[in-house]
Amino acid sequence: MRVLGVDPGLTRCGVGVVEGVAGRPLRMLGVGVVRTPSDAELGERLVAIERGIEAWLDEYRPEFVAVERVFSQHNVRTVMGTAQASAVAMLCAARRGLPVALHTPSEVKAAVTGNGRAEKDQVGAMVTRLLRLDAPPKPADAADALALAICHIWRAPAINRLQQAHAAARAPRIPVRKVTR
């Protein structure tokens, strides 16, 4: 599976594409940052993020998009911008019919380092190792986007099973005839 990870932000929106399946070596296809000038109007910044994400979707044609789930317990101003940037990323993906998954920062850290409270450096180091890169991607937002994509590839089997179970529970009960031979 090919996943675009997006670490949303108004000033720097990290993006990274990883291909692979759980249990096999992963491959990085691309990594970068969509930047918008902090002195531009908010609407124009959102348009710039839309164009950036669209360009990445066009170039790499991912099958899934994984976006960091935004919480509002942190810095109030930053969180609003992050929520708005993440909305644009989700919109771009959903418009193309791509499934969007949200993962929390601690889920991502736990997936790639084994520790949900790992430091930035540790995440960067593990992303470098898992993708067999020469050096940690810079800035941290780019490394975080790759970590999100890796997290999604590794969690996807469990998420799919959960969704199937939910769907089965919601589906109308069809009596199953027991076949005995």
Place this chain on the structure above:
Amino acid sequence: MRVLGVDPGLTRCGVGVVEGVAGRPLRMLGVGVVRTPSDAELGERLVAIERGIEAWLDEYRPEFVAVERVFSQHNVRTVMGTAQASAVAMLCAARRGLPVALHTPSEVKAAVTGNGRAEKDQVGAMVTRLLRLDAPPKPADAADALALAICHIWRAPAINRLQQAHAAARAPRIPVRKVTR
């Protein structure tokens, strides 16, 4: 001037179009609500909001879009959805090159009722009176969208003067020759 007011929300996004200038009677051109099902995926809800806002922009061709400024001091879950819905509204406007203005709830209340802490009912009553409607628009999100548009029409002259002053202050200083006769 013709203004589309948007009271952003994921479940109900209030929209209202008002035409007029400060100091003259105002005219409502349209009011409504863009709704999205609460059990849909977040990405799909944002796509539905985008389609809804685009339809309003297509039909009424406003020259300005006024969106409620979102604060995060309130309910955390609601605020994230509001921020995301507002991002879609701003994106739709900015993509068309329409100026987007953000007004706080208290600015809007103060503009239409004279009291920045007015109750919902009072805002609805003043919107009804100012636009000479037969009854307050329902739901409250629709009335709030009209109040936002009215607030923008009334505040626009002051905002424009402020922006001109800022632009002048940022512009390179050109020595002005004093002309005396």
